Amino acid sequence: MHKLFIVFIGLAVLLPGCSSTTDVSVGIPVTFSARIASQAGFGKNAVAPDSISLSRVRVVMSGSCLHPIRPI
Amino acid sequence: MSSSDSSDLRSAPSVIDLGTSTDLRDIFVSSLPPGNYSGVRIKVHRIENSDLAGMSSPEMAVFADFLAGDRYSVIVEGTVYEGGTVRPFVYRSRIDEVQERQFAEPMVVSASGPVTVTMLLGTDSWFRSSTGALLDPADPANEGPVDDNIKSSIDVFEDNDRNGFDD
Numbered sequence: 001m002h003k004l005f006i007v008f009i010g011l012a013v014l015l016p017g018c019s020s021t022t023d024v025s026v027g028i029p030v031t032f033s034a035r036i037a038s039q040a041g042f043g044k045n046a047v048a049p050d051s052i053s054l055s056r057v058r059v060v061m062s063g064s065c066l067h068p069i070r071p072i
Numbered sequence: 073m074s075s076s077d078s079s080d081l082r083s084a085p086s087v088i089d090l091g092t093s094t095d096l097r098d099i100f101v102s103s104l105p106p107g108n109y110s111g112v113r114i115k116v117h118r119i120e121n122s123d124l125a126g127m128s129s130p131e132m133a134v135f136a137d138f139l140a141g142d143r144y145s146v147i148v149e150g151t152v153y154e155g156g157t158v159r160p161f162v163y164r165s166r167i168d169e170v171q172e173r174q175f176a177e178p179m180v181v182s183a184s185g186p187v188t189v190t191m192l193l194g195t196d197s198w199f200r201s202s203t204g205a206l207l208d209p210a211d212p213a214n215e216g217p218v219d220d221n222i223k224s225s226i227d228v229f230e231d232n233d234r235n236g237f238d239d
Binding site for chain 1: 084103111113114135153155
């Protein structure tokens with residue numbers, strides 16, 4: 001039982017560092033942001049023939065930082 | 073180290089709702105151990121069952137539109153002006169795309185300053201062929217070229233000055 005308790009505590013310490021929440025108490029916050037490169041669509045003149053304008057863009061994404069090289 | 077070393081630092085999936093603004097929008101904040109990181113990886117992907125495990129109903133509701141049918145990773149709404157007609161459209165993509173950027177200099181994650189990673193989407197190329205012609209989102213034949221355009225338009229970089237461009 002004692003060993004199980006230690007394992008549980010160990011997981012409780014390690015897991016927050018793997019999370020994607022905004023809990024910054026165990027690490028350094030890294031903000032992931034996004035933007036579109038230009039006004040969405042093309043043919044900005046809405047009456048131009050054969051053109052497209054976009055009104056909403058939604059994307060599912062996840063991110064990660066690669067390869068911790070060495071601790072600071 | 074192999075790329076799998078980063079797996080424990082992967083974020084949970086999020087939905088980016090960009091509208092049409094070119095302004096930078098924060099998606100999420102990850103709490104990372106201090107250190108030097110060789111790069112970042114962005115994955116645009118369909119939701120997997122393992123992603124849904126443990127989500128509350130409100131959290132799952134955010135993904136509702138992406139869970140229909142065969143599941144989607146990108147949903148675009150807009151208007152087509154073609155041949156004198158105006159048609160609204162909704163384009164749904166199933167792409168699974170990974171963009172990885174290795175930095176020339178390691179990205180330093182420390183208490184000394186904020187760190188921002190930005191994903192850039194070149195939406196102006198999504199519905200355009202290589203010759204500049206319109207790719208009608210309603211035409212199933214255009215699904216492949218449009219998806220390829222979406223994939224190739226994704227870029228990711230370190231953006232600590234938060235101006236939306238590569239530092």
